[in-house]
Amino acid sequence: MKRTLRIISTAIFVMLACKTLTPKSTTEAPVIEVPPTKTPAPTETVIDEPVDPMAGSSGMGDSLYPGFGNGGYDSISYTLNITVNDVATSDLSAITAIEAVATQELSRFNLDFAGFEITGITVNGEAAEFDRKGQELTIIPSQVLSKDESFTVVVSYQGIPNPMQSQALPFPTGWIVYDGGIFVLSEPDGSASFFPVNDHPLDKATYTIIVTVPEPYEVAANGVLQDEVDNGNTTTYTFTVRDPMASYLTTININDFDVETMESAGGIPIRNYYAASLPDDVNKPFARQGEMIDYFSELFGPYPFEVYGALVMDTYFGAALENQTMSIFGMDMVDLDDIEGTESVVAHELAHQWFGDSVSVADWSDIWLNEGFATYGEALWVEYDYGREGLDDWVASVYTEVNEYPEFYPPPGSPAPYDLFNGGVYLRGGLTLHALRLEVGDEAFFEILRAYYDRHKYGNASTEDFIAIAEEIRGKDLTDLFDAWLFDEDLPPMPGIE
Numbered sequence: 001m002k003r004t005l006r007i008i009s010t011a012i013f014v015m016l017a018c019k020t021l022t023p024k025s026t027t028e029a030p031v032i033e034v035p036p037t038k039t040p041a042p043t044e045t046v047i048d049e050p051v052d053p054m055a056g057s058s059g060m061g062d063s064l065y066p067g068f069g070n071g072g073y074d075s076i077s078y079t080l081n082i083t084v085n086d087v088a089t090s091d092l093s094a095i096t097a098i099e100a101v102a103t104q105e106l107s108r109f110n111l112d113f114a115g116f117e118i119t120g121i122t123v124n125g126e127a128a129e130f131d132r133k134g135q136e137l138t139i140i141p142s143q144v145l146s147k148d149e150s151f152t153v154v155v156s157y158q159g160i161p162n163p164m165q166s167q168a169l170p171f172p173t174g175w176i177v178y179d180g181g182i183f184v185l186s187e188p189d190g191s192a193s194f195f196p197v198n199d200h201p202l203d204k205a206t207y208t209i210i211v212t213v214p215e216p217y218e219v220a221a222n223g224v225l226q227d228e229v230d231n232g233n234t235t236t237y238t239f240t241v242r243d244p245m246a247s248y249l250t251t252i253n254i255n256d257f258d259v260e261t262m263e264s265a266g267g268i269p270i271r272n273y274y275a276a277s278l279p280d281d282v283n284k285p286f287a288r289q290g291e292m293i294d295y296f297s298e299l300f301g302p303y304p305f306e307v308y309g310a311l312v313m314d315t316y317f318g319a320a321l322e323n324q325t326m327s328i329f330g331m332d333m334v335d336l337d338d339i340e341g342t343e344s345v346v347a348h349e350l351a352h353q354w355f356g357d358s359v360s361v362a363d364w365s366d367i368w369l370n371e372g373f374a375t376y377g378e379a380l381w382v383e384y385d386y387g388r389e390g391l392d393d394w395v396a397s398v399y400t401e402v403n404e405y406p407e408f409y410p411p412p413g414s415p416a417p418y419d420l421f422n423g424g425v426y427l428r429g430g431l432t433l434h435a436l437r438l439e440v441g442d443e444a445f446f447e448i449l450r451a452y453y454d455r456h457k458y459g460n461a462s463t464e465d466f467i468a469i470a471e472e473i474r475g476k477d478l479t480d481l482f483d484a485w486l487f488d489e490d491l492p493p494m495p496g497i498e
């Protein structure tokens with residue numbers, strides 16, 4: 001995710017809000033508006049029933065968000081089949097089919113799912129009972145599933161999705177309707193706002209996304225468009241996602257689009273979707289994506305997926321998100337008077353396809369492995385255009401920013417659960433990689449990045465995994481460096497910067 005200058009303004013907002021919430025005076029009773037970042041997440045619901053050893057757990061045990069995801073099974077594939085009856089209200093009817101494997105004997109198991117009326121659930125074709133508490137959907141199959149058994153869950157539902165108010169950040173995520181169309185931006189836990197899901201990056205799966213929309217709307221989703229069927233008054237789009245994907249990267253976007261296709265010199269197909277109401281030159285900052293893909297492929301290892309592209313919506317949402325194979329940008333993230341500045345956001349989201357999407361966090365507290373790496377991807381793109389001098393200028397300006405406003409840039413290794421995307425995981429996370437590069441030298445540094453990517457691609461990694469690879473390749477204990485950069489309150493000195 002990228003929030004450029006908004007990182008700072010959000011940090012200010014959170015700080016002011018925290019101050020408001022700790023009143024020292026009893027003489028005044030100001031109206032206190034509880035900021036959304038403090039709202040307890042409904043996903044923290046704990047099922048308070050007698051412990052059944054055959055029940056799958058209601059959470060994945062994440063250190064920041066223990067209720068995210070569920071245990072007892074491993075999902076293999078999702079087929080989302082969503083019919084949008086009315087785009088303006090987002091009234092929809094849908095069927096989600098999940099192929100999974102039980103990792104223990106299961107009398108019941110959970111999915112994360114918010115809202116909607118559930119009209120039926122089957123497990124292996126037989127009707128199943130279910131129970132809902134907050135975001136936890138508990139499914140009780142008619143027969144106990146054995147360990148290692150493959151099974152299929154089909155959930156039918158209808159209604160109007162509500163955006164997710166995550167505890168991790170101060171704006172709504174998930175399925176969002178606005179007056180021009182619909183977009184989906186779900187990091188970290190918005191996916192449950194539109195389909196039942198094992199919603200944690202540890203359980204990746206492949207996806208088939210089938211969406212039917214009334215004419216004249218069009219659909220853009222992850223992966224490759226396999227089929228587009230004209231049903232008369234509606235159109236059905238089918239997309240397939242070949243490689244395993246973390247659930248939060250699932251995206252479905254509905255609008256009238258101008259589609260632009262090209263290919264990188266290295267042969268990666270690119271399709272960009274621009275909301276048709278945007279200016280004709282909205283594509284300018286995206287023109288060099290092919291060059292970026294080939295350059296990052298050289299630095300990190302071959303581009304992970306079968307396709308790439310950007311999607312720009314004609315609305316403001318103050319963010320861009322690296323949805324797998326299709327990064328999404330709010331129109332406020334695209335500044336046509338600053339093509340180079342916008343290109344750095346484009347480079348950021350592209351770098352995430354390796355770091356975040358292919359190598360995903362094992363725990364949300366490892367978020368700097370996404371954001372620090374993508375931020376350093378911006379620096380590498382500057383270095384591509386302006387050489388070492390450009391890189392050094394980038395590092396100097398980022399270091400100055402972090403050094404002057406330490407309150408906005410906490411140590412990246414231990415983010416607070418209510419402020420996952422703080423400025424520290426971005427800028428100080430990026431500086432951490434630069435400090436490592438200065439310590440080990442360019443050759444070892446890029447060998448570390450490539451080995452880290454290669455060993456964990458299409459899977460997950462933790463901060464410890466990254467440190468272990470860095471130490472192995474450097475042949476030296478690097479505890480002091482990583483402790484100082486990731487966990488010390490004080491910003492460590494950067495060699496070469498006063």
Ligand SMILES: [Zn+2]
Pocket residue numbers: 001002348352370371374
């Ligand atoms: Zn990012």
